[in-house]
Amino acid sequence: MGRLEDLRRDYRHGQLDDDAIGEDPLAMLARWVADAVDAELGEPNAATVATVDADGVPDARVVLLRGIDERGVCWYSNRRSAKGRQLAGNPHAAVVLFWEPLERQVRLRGTVEDLPDEESDAYFASRPRSSRIGAWASQQSEPIADRASLDAQVAQVTARFGDGEVARPEHWGGSLLRPTSIEFWQGRPSRLHDRLRFTRPDVGSGDWAVARLQP
């Protein structure tokens, strides 16, 4: 492997013109994710979600975004997981997406709330049966002795449900980040990247202020 200090390339894929300032940032984010889908990138909806624990120490992990609409962005997880407990204690989060071939990054900050039960139910029902079983079988983020023990938990849950319906566990559901800040980053040559940051004072306000940031 070469030295990391020597890895260097210019970003030339696109640019972020001032015209973008007039756009609704959540619609623009949906468009950028659609661009990543069209470009057939792997996991175009993968996003890193950063939360803060009870000691004020940040934590971060990748999830798959399952919705982007005028409210914000959402993902699904176990509410008893580390992230679930952290969000219950401090409902603020940051989300970042990066699409390397498009030389684009988006960063969001805001507050997180549970999605309404009906939405979580509908999404859970759309998942393959094996994933629904998995949601019951795994105490996400808890230690387990070995892989065989996990497989045994899955077998136990599978037997318990038999041919019956696998409903959503109460501790599993959607999280909705309502952003107060969304920054779009487009790589440009010579590290003179384009950055546009949309902010609003609170999630109830539809009025976004836009600033171009220095790279």
Ligand SMILES: Cc1cc2nc3c(=O)[nH]c(=O)nc-3n(C[C@H](O)[C@H](O)[C@H](O)COP(=O)(O)O)c2cc1C
């Ligand atoms: C590409 C990718 C997609 C993932 N999607 C999800 C997801 O949608 N929901 C989820 O709970 N975990 C997802 N994970 C696993 C998380 O990164 C993490 O391991 C898990 O949620 C436990 O995190 P926690 O202990 O911080 O709560 C994904 C991981 C990767 C690498």
